[in-house]
Amino acid sequence: MSNAKARRRARAAIVEFGIRMQVERLAYWTSGNLSMRVPGDPDLVAVSPSAMPWDLVEPDDVPLVRLDGSVLDGTTRPTSELPLHTLLYQRRPDIRAIVHVHSPAAMAMAALDWTLPAFLTGLVEATGGSVACAPYARPGSAQLADAVADALDGRGCCFLRHHGLLAIGASLPRAFQAATVTEGAADAYLRARSVGTVSDLPADEVDWIAEAWHAQWSGADTGTRG
């Protein structure tokens, strides 16, 4: 694929998944942001624009940004949460896409500082297991990127204390899957906890299902088990 084609496709994918983010009620108003590395140019990311209604965003509006934060192209400013994206890509060369949202059940988990246990097959398939909550750090800071990188160890998603949720993937669909499935599972967990006891899946089942999540990183994506 040519550089120009890869850039065009990445920008279109950001718009497509930005709209899906709103359709699936993962983001209110203009909150929430997402990014992906441009295939063939891992130092370059397509990232969502700052404070712009998604129904007005065209692919050409989507900023292309180097990992040092410099904007290569685009008619709009990148999201104000750009450092969270670029610092994570710098720390983790394997991450190819990031979805960050302030969705309701994730915000509740972030408010409570709770870990979402590995209690549903779909959650484990989407994230690799339980979902931890990263300690609070100021938005845009290197400390927040460090805290998130620690909480993501071996997982596709984490909550951000007093803030929201961040999901990663070897592709944008995988990062989006981790975000939206975690939001749904967190909602189910809060409902179930309010009326009864929630138990974890057996550990050997978690390990077996999580293989479907691990496979994306080796390029051997086998699809779902959950």
Ligand SMILES: [Zn+2]
């Ligand atoms: Zn945020």
